[in-house]
Amino acid sequence: MKLFSRSSVDVHISQEMVSAFLDGALSTKEMSQVDLHMASCEVCAQDANELRSVISVLGAMPTVPAPRSFAIPVPARAWVPEPSRPWWSPAPLMGLRAAAAGAAIALAIVFAGDLSGGFGSSPDVPIQVGRTEPAPIITSGTPAGAEKSLPLGEDIVVDGGTSAAVEVTADTLGSADIQPSLVVDDGFLLGLWPLELGLLLLTVALGGFNFVLRRRSSSR
Amino acid sequence: MDEQTLLQASKNGDAEAYNSLVLQYQTPIYNVALRMVGETAVAEDITQETFVSAYRALHTFAAGNFRAWLFRIATNACRDHLRSAHVRRNSSLDALVENPTFSVSSNEESPEDYVVRRELSGFIQESLTRLPEDQRVVLILVDIQAFSYEEAAQILKTPVGTVKSRLSRAREAMRATLSTQRELLPGQFRSG
Numbered sequence: 001m002k003l004f005s006r007s008s009v010d011v012h013i014s015q016e017m018v019s020a021f022l023d024g025a026l027s028t029k030e031m032s033q034v035d036l037h038m039a040s041c042e043v044c045a046q047d048a049n050e051l052r053s054v055i056s057v058l059g060a061m062p063t064v065p066a067p068r069s070f071a072i073p074v075p076a077r078a079w080v081p082e083p084s085r086p087w088w089s090p091a092p093l094m095g096l097r098a099a100a101a102g103a104a105i106a107l108a109i110v111f112a113g114d115l116s117g118g119f120g121s122s123p124d125v126p127i128q129v130g131r132t133e134p135a136p137i138i139t140s141g142t143p144a145g146a147e148k149s150l151p152l153g154e155d156i157v158v159d160g161g162t163s164a165a166v167e168v169t170a171d172t173l174g175s176a177d178i179q180p181s182l183v184v185d186d187g188f189l190l191g192l193w194p195l196e197l198g199l200l201l202l203t204v205a206l207g208g209f210n211f212v213l214r215r216r217s218s219s220r
Numbered sequence: 221m222d223e224q225t226l227l228q229a230s231k232n233g234d235a236e237a238y239n240s241l242v243l244q245y246q247t248p249i250y251n252v253a254l255r256m257v258g259e260t261a262v263a264e265d266i267t268q269e270t271f272v273s274a275y276r277a278l279h280t281f282a283a284g285n286f287r288a289w290l291f292r293i294a295t296n297a298c299r300d301h302l303r304s305a306h307v308r309r310n311s312s313l314d315a316l317v318e319n320p321t322f323s324v325s326s327n328e329e330s331p332e333d334y335v336v337r338r339e340l341s342g343f344i345q346e347s348l349t350r351l352p353e354d355q356r357v358v359l360i361l362v363d364i365q366a367f368s369y370e371e372a373a374q375i376l377k378t379p380v381g382t383v384k385s386r387l388s389r390a391r392e393a394m395r396a397t398l399s400t401q402r403e404l405l406p407g408q409f410r411s412g
Contacts, residue, residue: 015388015389015391015392016384016385016388018388019384019387019388019391019392020384020388023362023369025369025384050395050399051391051392051395053405054363054391054394054395054398055363055391057340057344057398057405058344058359058363058364058394059363059364059366061255061341061344061364062341063247063248063251064247064250064251064254065247066246066247066250066267067250067260067264068264069242069243069246070242070246070249070250070267070268070271071239071242071243071271072235072238072239072242072271072272072275
Protein backbone atom coordinates (compact mmCIF):
# COMPACT_ATOMS: atom_id res chain seq x y z
CA MET A 1 0.00 0.00 0.00
CA LYS A 2 1.33 3.38 -0.97
CA LEU A 3 1.66 5.62 2.01
CA PHE A 4 1.58 8.91 0.18
CA SER A 5 -0.19 10.15 -2.91
CA ARG A 6 0.80 13.25 -4.83
CA SER A 7 -2.01 15.76 -5.34
CA SER A 8 -1.17 18.86 -7.41
CA VAL A 9 1.79 20.33 -5.56
CA ASP A 10 1.55 18.78 -2.09
CA VAL A 11 2.23 15.21 -1.02
CA HIS A 12 -0.58 13.65 1.04
CA ILE A 13 -1.41 10.32 2.57
CA SER A 14 -3.32 8.03 0.24
CA GLN A 15 -7.04 7.49 0.88
CA GLU A 16 -6.51 3.78 1.39
CA MET A 17 -3.86 4.49 3.97
CA VAL A 18 -6.06 6.95 5.83
CA SER A 19 -8.88 4.41 5.81
CA ALA A 20 -6.63 1.67 7.18
CA PHE A 21 -5.12 4.13 9.66
CA LEU A 22 -8.59 4.86 11.08
CA ASP A 23 -9.17 1.13 11.52
CA GLY A 24 -5.78 0.64 13.14
CA ALA A 25 -4.90 -1.76 10.36
CA LEU A 26 -1.38 -0.47 9.69
CA SER A 27 1.92 -1.61 11.01
CA THR A 28 3.39 0.26 13.94
CA LYS A 29 5.87 1.99 11.67
CA GLU A 30 3.16 3.06 9.22
CA MET A 31 0.92 4.29 12.01
CA SER A 32 3.65 6.54 13.37
CA GLN A 33 4.44 7.87 9.89
CA VAL A 34 0.80 8.77 9.27
CA ASP A 35 0.49 10.30 12.72
CA LEU A 36 3.54 12.42 12.08
CA HIS A 37 2.27 13.59 8.72
CA MET A 38 -1.20 14.48 9.96
CA ALA A 39 0.24 16.62 12.68
CA SER A 40 1.64 18.89 10.02
CA CYS A 41 -0.87 18.48 7.14
CA GLU A 42 -4.30 20.05 7.57
CA VAL A 43 -5.61 18.52 4.36
CA CYS A 44 -4.86 14.96 5.45
CA ALA A 45 -6.12 15.65 8.96
CA GLN A 46 -9.36 17.03 7.53
CA ASP A 47 -9.68 13.97 5.26
CA ALA A 48 -9.21 11.70 8.22
CA ASN A 49 -11.81 13.58 10.26
CA GLU A 50 -14.41 13.41 7.51
CA LEU A 51 -13.76 9.75 6.91
CA ARG A 52 -14.00 9.11 10.62
CA SER A 53 -17.41 10.78 10.59
CA VAL A 54 -18.54 8.58 7.72
CA ILE A 55 -17.48 5.49 9.63
CA SER A 56 -19.21 6.82 12.71
CA VAL A 57 -22.45 7.50 10.84
CA LEU A 58 -22.42 4.06 9.25
CA GLY A 59 -21.66 2.38 12.54
CA ALA A 60 -24.60 4.16 14.12
CA MET A 61 -27.04 2.68 11.66
CA PRO A 62 -29.70 1.00 13.74
CA THR A 63 -29.90 -2.76 13.81
CA VAL A 64 -33.27 -3.69 12.40
CA PRO A 65 -34.87 -6.56 14.28
CA ALA A 66 -35.75 -9.58 12.21
CA PRO A 67 -39.41 -9.18 11.26
CA ARG A 68 -40.15 -12.82 11.96
CA SER A 69 -38.55 -16.11 12.80
CA PHE A 70 -36.59 -17.67 9.98
CA ALA A 71 -36.48 -21.07 11.59
CA ILE A 72 -36.75 -23.79 9.02
CA PRO A 73 -40.28 -25.10 8.57
CA VAL A 74 -41.42 -28.41 9.97
CA PRO A 75 -41.48 -30.28 6.62
CA ALA A 76 -37.76 -29.82 6.42
CA ARG A 77 -37.50 -32.35 9.21
CA ALA A 78 -38.89 -35.07 7.01
CA TRP A 79 -35.42 -36.45 6.37
CA VAL A 80 -34.69 -36.84 10.05
CA PRO A 81 -34.75 -40.54 10.84
CA GLU A 82 -38.01 -41.57 12.45
CA PRO A 83 -37.86 -43.35 15.77
CA SER A 84 -38.04 -47.09 15.27
CA ARG A 85 -41.48 -48.57 15.82
CA PRO A 86 -41.96 -51.44 18.22
CA TRP A 87 -42.59 -54.72 16.53
CA TRP A 88 -46.05 -54.86 18.09
CA SER A 89 -47.08 -51.61 16.38
CA PRO A 90 -50.30 -51.61 14.31
CA ALA A 91 -48.84 -52.77 10.98
CA PRO A 92 -47.52 -56.14 12.20
CA LEU A 93 -50.69 -56.58 14.25
CA MET A 94 -52.75 -56.53 11.10
CA GLY A 95 -50.83 -59.51 9.74
CA LEU A 96 -51.22 -61.39 12.98
CA ARG A 97 -54.93 -60.70 13.01
CA ALA A 98 -55.26 -61.94 9.45
CA ALA A 99 -53.35 -65.13 10.29
CA ALA A 100 -55.63 -65.82 13.27
CA ALA A 101 -58.71 -65.26 11.15
CA GLY A 102 -57.35 -67.55 8.43
CA ALA A 103 -56.66 -70.32 10.91
CA ALA A 104 -60.17 -69.97 12.36
CA ILE A 105 -61.75 -70.14 8.92
CA ALA A 106 -59.67 -73.18 7.98
CA LEU A 107 -60.69 -74.90 11.20
CA ALA A 108 -64.36 -74.17 10.54
CA ILE A 109 -64.13 -75.54 7.00
CA VAL A 110 -62.35 -78.72 8.03
CA PHE A 111 -64.68 -79.32 10.95
CA ALA A 112 -67.82 -78.69 8.89
CA GLY A 113 -66.53 -80.89 6.13
CA ASP A 114 -65.73 -83.58 8.62
CA LEU A 115 -69.19 -83.50 10.14
CA SER A 116 -70.98 -83.53 6.82
CA GLY A 117 -68.69 -86.01 5.20
CA GLY A 118 -68.06 -83.58 2.44
CA PHE A 119 -64.61 -84.69 1.45
CA GLY A 120 -65.21 -86.45 -1.81
CA SER A 121 -62.84 -89.40 -1.97
CA SER A 122 -63.54 -90.64 1.53
CA PRO A 123 -66.16 -93.28 2.05
CA ASP A 124 -69.28 -91.97 3.71
CA VAL A 125 -70.57 -94.92 5.47
CA PRO A 126 -68.95 -98.20 5.01
CA ILE A 127 -71.52 -100.91 4.78
CA GLN A 128 -70.01 -104.20 4.78
CA VAL A 129 -72.38 -106.60 3.30
CA GLY A 130 -71.88 -110.21 3.99
CA ARG A 131 -68.28 -110.01 4.81
CA THR A 132 -67.86 -113.66 4.17
CA GLU A 133 -70.68 -114.26 1.88
CA PRO A 134 -70.75 -113.99 -1.83
CA ALA A 135 -72.52 -111.09 -3.30
CA PRO A 136 -75.93 -111.00 -1.70
CA ILE A 137 -79.08 -109.63 -3.14
CA ILE A 138 -80.83 -107.10 -1.00
CA THR A 139 -84.40 -106.25 -1.31
CA SER A 140 -85.28 -103.19 0.59
CA GLY A 141 -88.87 -102.21 1.00
CA THR A 142 -89.76 -103.46 -2.34
CA PRO A 143 -91.96 -106.26 -3.36
CA ALA A 144 -90.39 -109.50 -4.13
CA GLY A 145 -89.08 -109.47 -7.55
CA ALA A 146 -88.02 -105.79 -7.43
CA GLU A 147 -84.58 -106.64 -6.47
CA LYS A 148 -81.67 -104.45 -5.99
CA SER A 149 -78.27 -105.88 -6.20
CA LEU A 150 -75.50 -104.71 -3.94
CA PRO A 151 -72.03 -105.89 -4.52
CA LEU A 152 -70.01 -107.08 -1.68
CA GLY A 153 -68.28 -104.34 0.28
CA GLU A 154 -70.15 -101.47 -1.42
CA ASP A 155 -71.42 -98.65 0.68
CA ILE A 156 -74.85 -97.26 1.03
CA VAL A 157 -75.44 -93.64 1.62
CA VAL A 158 -78.30 -93.05 3.93
CA ASP A 159 -80.34 -89.89 3.47
CA GLY A 160 -79.42 -87.00 5.69
CA GLY A 161 -75.80 -87.81 5.65
CA THR A 162 -76.19 -89.95 8.71
CA SER A 163 -73.64 -92.56 8.87
CA ALA A 164 -75.30 -95.88 8.89
CA ALA A 165 -74.18 -99.33 8.54
CA VAL A 166 -76.44 -102.01 7.48
CA GLU A 167 -75.31 -105.36 8.31
CA VAL A 168 -76.67 -107.86 6.00
CA THR A 169 -76.66 -111.27 7.25
CA ALA A 170 -78.15 -114.46 6.11
CA ASP A 171 -81.18 -113.68 8.26
CA THR A 172 -81.83 -110.48 6.59
CA LEU A 173 -81.29 -111.76 3.19
CA GLY A 174 -84.48 -112.18 1.49
CA SER A 175 -86.49 -110.23 4.07
CA ALA A 176 -88.73 -107.44 2.88
CA ASP A 177 -87.04 -104.64 4.76
CA ILE A 178 -83.66 -103.87 6.04
CA GLN A 179 -83.63 -101.90 9.30
CA PRO A 180 -80.53 -99.78 9.32
CA SER A 181 -78.88 -99.26 12.65
CA LEU A 182 -77.35 -95.86 13.17
CA VAL A 183 -73.80 -95.91 14.36
CA VAL A 184 -71.27 -93.17 14.49
CA ASP A 185 -68.46 -93.75 12.13
CA ASP A 186 -65.44 -92.76 14.08
CA GLY A 187 -63.03 -94.03 11.51
CA PHE A 188 -63.11 -90.80 9.52
CA LEU A 189 -62.94 -88.54 12.57
CA LEU A 190 -59.94 -90.38 13.72
CA GLY A 191 -58.29 -89.56 10.40
CA LEU A 192 -58.77 -85.74 10.64
CA TRP A 193 -58.53 -85.02 14.31
CA PRO A 194 -54.83 -84.11 14.33
CA LEU A 195 -55.48 -81.47 11.69
CA GLU A 196 -58.53 -80.12 13.50
CA LEU A 197 -56.74 -80.05 16.80
CA GLY A 198 -53.75 -78.32 15.26
CA LEU A 199 -55.91 -75.67 13.65
CA LEU A 200 -57.81 -75.14 16.88
CA LEU A 201 -54.62 -74.65 18.83
CA LEU A 202 -53.22 -72.33 16.16
CA THR A 203 -56.39 -70.22 16.16
CA VAL A 204 -56.43 -69.94 19.93
CA ALA A 205 -52.74 -69.12 20.06
CA LEU A 206 -52.86 -66.47 17.34
CA GLY A 207 -56.05 -64.96 18.73
CA GLY A 208 -54.62 -64.75 22.21
CA PHE A 209 -51.35 -63.30 21.00
CA ASN A 210 -53.20 -60.73 18.97
CA PHE A 211 -55.32 -59.76 21.96
CA VAL A 212 -52.29 -59.30 24.18
CA LEU A 213 -50.40 -57.21 21.61
CA ARG A 214 -53.37 -54.98 20.95
CA ARG A 215 -53.58 -54.20 24.62
CA ARG A 216 -49.87 -53.36 24.74
CA SER A 217 -50.13 -51.24 21.63
CA SER A 218 -53.10 -49.25 22.88
CA SER A 219 -51.49 -48.66 26.27
CA ARG A 220 -48.48 -46.86 24.69
CA MET B 221 -25.06 -25.36 23.98
CA ASP B 222 -22.15 -23.73 22.17
CA GLU B 223 -22.04 -23.17 18.44
CA GLN B 224 -19.90 -26.21 17.64
CA THR B 225 -22.23 -28.52 19.53
CA LEU B 226 -25.27 -27.05 17.81
CA LEU B 227 -23.53 -27.35 14.49
CA GLN B 228 -22.66 -30.98 15.01
CA ALA B 229 -26.19 -31.77 16.13
CA SER B 230 -27.54 -29.95 13.08
CA LYS B 231 -25.35 -32.03 10.82
CA ASN B 232 -26.79 -35.13 12.44
CA GLY B 233 -30.27 -34.02 11.45
CA ASP B 234 -31.31 -32.19 14.62
CA ALA B 235 -33.55 -29.47 13.23
CA GLU B 236 -34.08 -27.92 16.65
CA ALA B 237 -30.34 -27.42 17.02
CA TYR B 238 -30.18 -25.83 13.60
CA ASN B 239 -33.05 -23.52 14.47
CA SER B 240 -31.09 -22.37 17.51
CA LEU B 241 -28.35 -21.28 15.12
CA VAL B 242 -30.95 -19.59 12.95
CA LEU B 243 -32.23 -17.59 15.91
CA GLN B 244 -28.69 -16.58 16.73
CA TYR B 245 -27.90 -15.29 13.25
CA GLN B 246 -31.18 -14.24 11.74
CA THR B 247 -30.95 -10.59 12.75
CA PRO B 248 -27.43 -9.89 11.41
CA ILE B 249 -28.15 -11.84 8.24
CA TYR B 250 -31.39 -9.95 7.74
CA ASN B 251 -29.61 -6.64 8.29
CA VAL B 252 -26.89 -7.43 5.78
CA ALA B 253 -29.55 -8.41 3.25
CA LEU B 254 -31.59 -5.30 4.00
CA ARG B 255 -28.59 -2.99 3.57
CA MET B 256 -27.58 -4.76 0.39
CA VAL B 257 -30.95 -4.72 -1.37
CA GLY B 258 -32.76 -1.90 0.46
CA GLU B 259 -36.13 -3.63 0.47
CA THR B 260 -37.61 -5.38 3.47
CA ALA B 261 -39.62 -7.99 1.57
CA VAL B 262 -36.63 -8.97 -0.55
CA ALA B 263 -34.38 -9.00 2.49
CA GLU B 264 -36.79 -11.39 4.17
CA ASP B 265 -36.74 -13.68 1.17
CA ILE B 266 -32.96 -13.63 1.03
CA THR B 267 -32.66 -14.34 4.73
CA GLN B 268 -35.00 -17.31 4.45
CA GLU B 269 -33.19 -18.54 1.37
CA THR B 270 -29.88 -18.25 3.20
CA PHE B 271 -30.96 -20.45 6.08
CA VAL B 272 -32.65 -23.02 3.87
CA SER B 273 -29.61 -23.19 1.56
CA ALA B 274 -27.26 -23.47 4.52
CA TYR B 275 -29.38 -26.25 5.99
CA ARG B 276 -29.25 -28.20 2.77
CA ALA B 277 -25.52 -27.65 2.39
CA LEU B 278 -24.58 -28.33 6.01
CA HIS B 279 -22.93 -31.60 5.07
CA THR B 280 -20.49 -29.69 2.85
CA PHE B 281 -19.34 -27.50 5.73
CA ALA B 282 -16.40 -29.43 7.08
CA ALA B 283 -14.93 -27.11 9.68
CA GLY B 284 -13.92 -23.52 10.20
CA ASN B 285 -15.77 -20.30 10.66
CA PHE B 286 -19.48 -21.08 10.49
CA ARG B 287 -20.39 -17.41 10.77
CA ALA B 288 -18.27 -16.51 7.75
CA TRP B 289 -19.71 -19.46 5.82
CA LEU B 290 -23.26 -18.37 6.60
CA PHE B 291 -22.61 -14.75 5.64
CA ARG B 292 -20.99 -15.89 2.41
CA ILE B 293 -24.20 -17.69 1.50
CA ALA B 294 -26.17 -14.56 2.37
CA THR B 295 -23.99 -12.17 0.40
CA ASN B 296 -24.00 -14.48 -2.59
CA ALA B 297 -27.79 -14.61 -2.42
CA CYS B 298 -27.87 -10.80 -2.32
CA ARG B 299 -25.59 -10.58 -5.33
CA ASP B 300 -27.67 -13.10 -7.25
CA HIS B 301 -30.73 -11.06 -6.51
CA LEU B 302 -29.13 -7.78 -7.51
CA ARG B 303 -27.90 -9.28 -10.76
CA SER B 304 -31.26 -10.68 -11.71
CA ALA B 305 -33.05 -8.92 -14.52
CA HIS B 306 -36.07 -8.09 -12.45
CA VAL B 307 -34.44 -5.97 -9.85
CA ARG B 308 -35.07 -2.29 -9.66
CA ARG B 309 -31.58 -0.87 -9.43
CA ASN B 310 -32.55 2.27 -7.66
CA SER B 311 -34.80 2.16 -4.69
CA SER B 312 -37.03 5.07 -3.98
CA LEU B 313 -35.81 7.27 -1.16
CA ASP B 314 -39.41 8.08 -0.28
CA ALA B 315 -40.18 4.40 0.06
CA LEU B 316 -37.22 3.89 2.35
CA VAL B 317 -38.16 6.86 4.52
CA GLU B 318 -41.64 5.42 4.85
CA ASN B 319 -40.16 2.04 5.64
CA PRO B 320 -41.10 1.05 9.19
CA THR B 321 -37.68 -0.51 9.74
CA PHE B 322 -36.24 2.95 9.99
CA SER B 323 -38.75 4.23 12.53
CA VAL B 324 -36.66 3.30 15.54
CA SER B 325 -37.10 5.94 18.19
CA SER B 326 -36.17 6.53 21.79
CA ASN B 327 -37.95 8.36 24.57
CA GLU B 328 -35.23 11.03 24.95
CA GLU B 329 -35.34 11.93 21.27
CA SER B 330 -37.25 15.05 20.22
CA PRO B 331 -39.66 14.77 17.30
CA GLU B 332 -37.32 16.93 15.21
CA ASP B 333 -34.31 14.74 15.94
CA TYR B 334 -36.35 11.67 15.19
CA VAL B 335 -37.36 13.03 11.79
CA VAL B 336 -33.76 14.02 10.98
CA ARG B 337 -32.42 10.65 12.04
CA ARG B 338 -35.00 8.84 10.00
CA GLU B 339 -34.18 10.93 6.97
CA LEU B 340 -30.49 10.28 7.53
CA SER B 341 -31.07 6.54 7.69
CA GLY B 342 -33.01 6.69 4.48
CA PHE B 343 -30.35 8.79 2.84
CA ILE B 344 -27.56 6.47 3.90
CA GLN B 345 -29.48 3.51 2.62
CA GLU B 346 -30.02 5.30 -0.66
CA SER B 347 -26.30 6.07 -0.86
CA LEU B 348 -25.44 2.46 -0.13
CA THR B 349 -27.58 1.15 -2.94
CA ARG B 350 -25.77 3.43 -5.36
CA LEU B 351 -22.39 1.98 -4.54
CA PRO B 352 -20.97 -0.75 -6.74
CA GLU B 353 -21.84 -4.16 -5.30
CA ASP B 354 -18.29 -5.16 -4.43
CA GLN B 355 -17.73 -1.93 -2.47
CA ARG B 356 -21.17 -1.97 -0.88
CA VAL B 357 -20.81 -5.42 0.56
CA VAL B 358 -17.44 -4.61 2.09
CA LEU B 359 -18.75 -1.38 3.60
CA ILE B 360 -21.74 -3.17 5.09
CA LEU B 361 -19.68 -6.00 6.51
CA VAL B 362 -16.91 -3.86 8.01
CA ASP B 363 -18.51 -0.53 8.90
CA ILE B 364 -22.08 -1.59 9.71
CA GLN B 365 -21.71 -5.20 10.86
CA ALA B 366 -18.27 -4.59 12.40
CA PHE B 367 -16.50 -7.55 10.81
CA SER B 368 -12.72 -7.48 10.79
CA TYR B 369 -10.83 -7.17 7.51
CA GLU B 370 -9.80 -10.80 7.79
CA GLU B 371 -13.31 -12.07 8.38
CA ALA B 372 -14.70 -9.93 5.56
CA ALA B 373 -12.00 -11.36 3.29
CA GLN B 374 -13.01 -14.85 4.38
CA ILE B 375 -16.67 -14.17 3.66
CA LEU B 376 -15.98 -12.67 0.27
CA LYS B 377 -13.18 -15.08 -0.58
CA THR B 378 -10.86 -12.23 -1.51
CA PRO B 379 -7.46 -11.14 -0.22
CA VAL B 380 -7.35 -8.77 2.73
CA GLY B 381 -5.65 -6.19 0.52
CA THR B 382 -8.65 -6.22 -1.80
CA VAL B 383 -10.97 -5.69 1.14
CA LYS B 384 -8.90 -2.69 2.26
CA SER B 385 -8.89 -1.04 -1.13
CA ARG B 386 -12.60 -1.63 -1.77
CA LEU B 387 -13.43 -0.34 1.67
CA SER B 388 -11.38 2.77 1.12
CA ARG B 389 -13.12 3.51 -2.18
CA ALA B 390 -16.53 2.83 -0.66
CA ARG B 391 -15.88 5.19 2.24
CA GLU B 392 -14.65 7.84 -0.10
CA ALA B 393 -17.78 7.50 -2.22
CA MET B 394 -19.96 7.71 0.86
CA ARG B 395 -18.14 10.79 2.02
CA ALA B 396 -18.74 12.45 -1.33
CA THR B 397 -22.44 11.54 -1.24
CA LEU B 398 -23.02 12.51 2.36
CA SER B 399 -21.28 15.83 1.91
CA THR B 400 -24.19 16.88 -0.30
CA GLN B 401 -26.58 16.48 2.63
CA ARG B 402 -24.61 18.03 5.41
CA GLU B 403 -27.72 19.33 7.18
CA LEU B 404 -28.66 15.73 7.96
CA LEU B 405 -25.26 14.81 9.34
CA PRO B 406 -23.91 15.06 12.87
CA GLY B 407 -22.15 18.32 13.83
CA GLN B 408 -18.68 16.84 13.46
CA PHE B 409 -19.30 16.12 9.80
CA ARG B 410 -20.95 19.51 9.16
CA SER B 411 -17.97 21.44 10.48
CA GLY B 412 -15.92 19.98 7.62
